[in-house]
Amino acid sequence: MAKNFATRKEDYSKWYNDLVLKADLAENSAVRGSMVIKPYGYAIWEMMQSALDKMFKDTGHVNAYFPLFIPKSFFSKEAKHVEGFAKECAVVTHYRLKNDGKGGVMVDPDAKLEEELIVRPTSETIIWDTYRKWVQSWRDLPILVNQWANVVRWEMRTRLFLRTAEFLWQEGHTAHATKTEAEEEAERMLGVYTQFAEEFMAMPVLQGVKSENERFGGALETYCIEALMQDGKALQAGTSHFLGQNFAKAFDVKYLSKENKLEHVWATSWGVSTRLIGGLIMTHSDDSGLVLPPKLAPFQIVIVPIYRKEEERIAVIEKGKEIKADLERVGIRVKLDDRDTQKPGYKFAEWEFKGVPLRIAIGPRDLQNNTVELARRDTLTKSFTEMEGLRDKALDLLDEIQDNLFQKALKHRDENTHSVDTWDEFKEIIKNDGGFVMAHWDGTNETEDRIKTETKATIRSIPLDYEDSEEGICVYSGKPSKGRVVFAKAY
Amino acid sequence: MAKNFATRKEDYSKWYNDLVLKADLAENSAVRGSMVIKPYGYAIWEMMQSALDKMFKDTGHVNAYFPLFIPKSFFSKEAKHVEGFAKECAVVTHYRLKNDGKGGVMVDPDAKLEEELIVRPTSETIIWDTYRKWVQSWRDLPILVNQWANVVRWEMRTRLFLRTAEFLWQEGHTAHATKTEAEEEAERMLGVYTQFAEEFMAMPVLQGVKSENERFGGALETYCIEALMQDGKALQAGTSHFLGQNFAKAFDVKYLSKENKLEHVWATSWGVSTRLIGGLIMTHSDDSGLVLPPKLAPFQIVIVPIYRKEEERIAVIEKGKEIKADLERVGIRVKLDDRDTQKPGYKFAEWEFKGVPLRIAIGPRDLQNNTVELARRDTLTKSFTEMEGLRDKALDLLDEIQDNLFQKALKHRDENTHSVDTWDEFKEIIKNDGGFVMAHWDGTNETEDRIKTETKATIRSIPLDYEDSEEGICVYSGKPSKGRVVFAKAY
Secondary structure (H helix, E strand, O other), X not given: OOOOOOOOOOOHHHHHHHHHHHOOOEEEOOOOOOEXXXXXXXXXXXXXXXXXXXXXXXXXXXXXXXXXXXEHHHHHOOHHHHHHHOOOOOEEEXXXXXXXXXXXXXXXXXXXXXXXXXXXXXOHHHHHHHHHHXXXXXXXXXXXXXXXXXXXXXXXXXXXXXXXXXXXXXXXXXEEOOHHHHHHHHHHHHHHHHHHHHHHOOOOOEEEEOXXXXXXXXXXXXXXXXXXXXOOOEEEEEEEEEEEOHHHHHOOOEEEOOOOOEEEOEEEEEEEEOHHHHHHHHHHOEOOEOOOOHHHOOOOEEEEEOOOOHHHHHHHHHHHHHHHHXXXXXXXXXXXXXXXXXXXXXXXXXXXXXXXXXXXXXXXXXHHHOEEEEEEOOOOOEEEEEOOOHHHHHHHHHXXXXXHHHXXXXXXHHHOEEEOOOHHHHHHHHHOOOOEEEEEOOOOHHHHHHHHHHHOOEEEEEEOOHHHOOOEEOOOOOOEEOOEEEEEOEO | OOOOOOOOOOOHHHHHHHHHHHOOOEEEOOXXXXXXXXXXXXXXXXXXXXXXXXXXXXXXXXXXXXXXXXXXXXXXXXXXXXXXXXXXOOEEEEOOEEEOOOOOEEEOOOOEEEEEEXXXXXXXXXXXXXXXXXXXXXXXXXXXEEEEEEEEOOOOOOEOOOEOOEEEEEEEEEEEOOHHHHHHHHHHHHHHHHHHHHHHXXXXXXXXXXXXXXXOOOOOEEEEEEEEOOXXXXXXXXXXXEEEOHHHHHOOOEEEOOOOOEEEOEEEEEEEEOHHHHHHHHHHOEOOEOOOOHHHOOOOEEEEEOOOOHHHHHHHHHHHHHHHHHXXXXXXXXXXXXXXXXXXXXXXXXXXXXXXOEEEEEOHHHHHHOEEEEEEOOOOOEEEEEOOOHXXXXXXXXXXXXXXXXXXXXXXXXXXXXXXXXXXHHHHHHHOOOOEEEEEOOOOHHHHHHHHHHHOOEEEEEEOOHHHOOOEEOOOOOOEEOOEEEEEOEO
């Protein structure tokens, strides 16, 4: 399984790519930059979707669906938004093909659209064009809508999950009567994303806001969570935008307030995508392959039967089915690998590589002794355990693995977060080990741009308590700084 | 709520459209032919998805995701497929916009794609291009994959849910070692669709196969389920295709058999779409609005509190919450409509129009008497019932409503299915009441085409037992017929 598989030290980028391919998560398609998400990778996305969808619904949101296509003119309605998004987009110009007379097909020149349609890179414009019809009075607010959808952003350099032309995501779009409510919503969803990242993905994240340079086009404030990958690079894992009244003004969405005044509506939007799968991989996986936190593992436990003779096969598989049913009774997701076409060693290697948190092996001797062999994916340790009490033991171990993965990732992040006060040290750290660098910054776009040019590090986020923190001197310009911000090279 | 709402008799088509809009299911968008699926409509789709997804998984299928875009050249690889699909498609020709210098954006002529990309109308081609990489040996088969996705087929005349340029669907694509296995799979999925339509949608369907004229482009056999709407027109509710080796040949997908021979793989594909929501509406709804079968109703029960004074409000809402929690304990989906901004009469009308199967009203007198008022949406009848035992009563009633809706629809279909032996009678029925007409047909495309031209009726399906049924004389040509087939005008 793991043959020809690069280690992280040898080549982190190749390690990542090999892992995605060999663990059957995704692969490139015939369409440049578009990936195929294979069943095992998609099953992880389904786990993520299901957890997030529940959290969205628990916070009062409902799902809806808006068109894939957006009229070109919509993009120029919000000035900053057009700068951010109306660049690398897929453009539909025709609506018909015809036979080319040579056995192939060609675009029918007679079927040209009057106005080109853009394949959505994000849906603020088409959604706010719709909200105009939904909102008349304060009684119609808030609108708390989420959409699960595919989006397209043309990318020249793509990487599976991390940066693809088409990706899957959810985008929340909410409308509120007041500024305060909208700000609270943007912060609430940042909280939901943080909880999801830490509790489900076992991936610690820093909360903060983006600098003006990195802000979403059309937002007044972009809240974000940033995670640190094992190679010392940061990954933006989710964003939540306070959009002010920008889209309401661009699309003329007003409501009659309780005081009988016509006001523009306040907005937020927030999203996470299949990119999270890339973050999950780079947070926990190792040189033996994928490592999945139990809460998001499609199979939490794999049972591998061991046998030589046919009567042994029948007996251990019978026992395997029994154990599976018993574990499933408490909601554990179990795979019994009863393929007769592969040897146990192959199965061990395959499921280890695919990151299944716990493996149970049962052979004829185990049947006699009433034991099973338990192997943990996170520590790669094995132990024998009594068949009796296996279910409770499994539940405990899954919790322990989930926690262990989080603690390990947290330790890695803490060890790779540096408070830095000199420009030399800044450059040194960014160049060598990477990690999060907490440094003073003078608050200007110019300094941020120069630091980026010289080191490739960007401001990942400005901590939420920035305004109340210690003042200092900008690590680059020597000018006064209101507080430390988080720098890192990023995916 | 129901003001300005056409009755079915007055104008069936307007009734349908009004209902979709006023029940907040969907609306037209700024993009011609593309709809917005509103939260209440989308919640129905989520119920459908969840039931179907479980049925697919129970029959061994897994989900995956394939690209939205398909290279143009892929469409000409399968000769029949290109005829069926490479016509009314959205074509992406460019990948960038730029500022037009007048405050707007324009398509950047320098960013023209070398090969145009087609927005998927269905995914056989891109998927079989992928399966080539997945299949080497018989051990890799079967592949049992499903995809939940959006697809685009350019349509000139659109109707909400029934025919839209973009729609949501699932498409199963399976690969098998033998012809028999593939045929069995196509039939199995027809069975799954039938069970879903009848058990969940309470919509009786006829199973059959399509005539050559109506067959899916690239299929050797198209199995289908057909339902009869209240206006006597048929709706194709789902199709399952046996594709033979056509796509394997077009995309060179071969496997090494157990006998060590290189063979082409056998295929099926099958799909249902948001069109089913249109079918659901037209099967059960009435002149008072939407009627939803309990199994697919986002809210199965709505509780409306009735009060005048504040202390009454507190008391009845308290009781409402208690009842809600009690009903939810057994999995009933309950909405407590505690809005203080609307009167009970308004709420009654709204939820009746939105088709909630059961309504519970509680007022101060009910609190004294320990009763509630129960109203059934299907029969529009009301009764008082004891608070004690309400949960069991509710469960029974929901089952009863589900069954009643199915029986009513079945009765309607039976009363509107006619065995016809003369051409005059055929024309008469199709012209007046419509319905399913069971008639002998000589088996030729020509006769089918002529019947369609003269009456607009098409062959909806050829019954599965066609070959074994009574022979006769074609109702149109007088030539010999192997058996009766199902004619109807269709959506």
